[in-house]
Amino acid sequence: MGVNCCMVEASRVGEYGVQTMHGLTNMCAMLAVCYDTYGAKTESPYSSYAEVTFANENHVRIIPLKLCNEWPPAPIDSDGKRAGAQQNKFVFKPSLLYLEGQDKSAAECAQAVKETLLASDDVVQQVCGGVSDLASHEITLEAKASK
Numbered sequence: 763m764g765v766n767c768c769m770v771e772a773s774r775v776g777e778y779g780v781q782t783m784h785g786l787t788n789m790c791a792m793l794a795v796c797y798d799t800y801g802a803k804t805e806s807p808y809s810s811y812a813e814v815t816f817a818n819e820n821h822v823r824i825i826p827l828k829l830c831n832e833w834p835p836a837p838i839d840s841d842g843k844r845a846g847a848q849q850n851k852f853v854f855k856p857s858l859l860y861l862e863g864q865d866k867s868a869a870e871c872a873q874a875v876k877e878t879l880l881a882s883d884d885v886v887q888q889v890c891g892g893v894s895d896l897a898s899h900e901i902t903l904e905a906k907a908s909k
Contacts, residue, residue: 791825
């Protein structure tokens with residue numbers, strides 16, 4: 763599909779944090795794949811809660827893909843509190859449109875993400891122009907969608 767993206771390989775021992783930091787610090791947009799538990803605050807410094815915090819505080823465009831029933835997702839944190847639900851409500855405000863992903867294939871979701879990125883002039887060159895340095899962690903949405 764011609765879109766550069768970084769996907770963390772959680773199964774690789776010892777590299778999860780390094781990969782996550784690399785992706786976060788080099789991204790020009792973040793795809794938030796929002797299941798019901800998305801954004802829950804956990805003990806992990808690399809949780810979706812931490813990723814949303816980083817993107818929001820660094821003014822990175824967030825593209826939400828809604829795969830959950832409730833919008834925005836209202837997860838319960840690992841400590842039983844609702845910090846993740848509060849942050850999601852703040853970040854995924856009503857004026858931020860989401861992509862509907864329920865009942866769609868991975869390929870259909872990937873195409874919708876690409877179309878959204880292409881509609882935004884400020885990120886087209888960074889995402890589709892190949893200027894993003896994703897080193898060995900670079901994959902395409904097409905490759906991920908075909909799995």
